[in-house]
Amino acid sequence: MKKVEAIIKPFKLDEVKDALNAIGINGMTVSEVKGFGRQKGHVEVYRGTEYEVNFLPKSKIEVVVPDSIIDKVISTIIEKAKTGNIGDGKIFIHSLEDVIRIRTGDKGEAAI
Numbered sequence: 001m002k003k004v005e006a007i008i009k010p011f012k013l014d015e016v017k018d019a020l021n022a023i024g025i026n027g028m029t030v031s032e033v034k035g036f037g038r039q040k041g042h043v044e045v046y047r048g049t050e051y052e053v054n055f056l057p058k059s060k061i062e063v064v065v066p067d068s069i070i071d072k073v074i075s076t077i078i079e080k081a082k083t084g085n086i087g088d089g090k091i092f093i094h095s096l097e098d099v100i101r102i103r104t105g106d107k108g109e110a111a112i
Contacts, residue, residue, distance in 0.1 A: 001096040001109060002070050006061045007033065008081040008089040013059045016080045020063065023076055027112075029062040037087065058089065064099060066109050 008016060013030065020028065034055035065073050074091060082088055101111035 001064060001066060001099060001112070003062065003064050003094040003096050004070070004073055004077070005092040005094070006077045006081065006089060007035070007058050007091075008061065008077070009083065009087065010057055010059045012081045012083070013061070016061060016077055019076050019080045020061075020073065023069070023072055025063055025065065025073065027063070031060045031062075033058050033060045037090070056087065064096060064112050066112065 006016070010032070017028065017030070034057055036054060036056055061077075063073065070093070074093070077091055098107060099109075099111040100107050104111075
């Protein structure tokens with residue numbers, strides 16, 4: 001099993017969520033996060049005053065998937081989240097030792 005964390009632009013969230021649902025991903029966790037990468041933020045003007053925005057708003061999607069569909073999940077996220085512009089985001093993949101569903105005690109892929 002793998003845990004996939006994807007940091008994407010917020011306006012791409014619905015498109016990515018719908019595409020993941022279409023390939024059979026039934027559950028996910030979504031968080032509103034802030035951060036920066038190589039772009040290091042940007043400068044905005046508010047009421048004539050310039051100020052630097054260091055942390056940009058992003059959406060973080062977390063899903064746990066069986067190893068058998070990890071490539072499909074990654075390609076789906078890339079396809080739907082990509083704008084071609086700087087700041088499109090990152091995908092992190094973690095190996096999971098085990099998953100346990102609290103309500104039933106199911107373990108492993110049965111708990112996903």
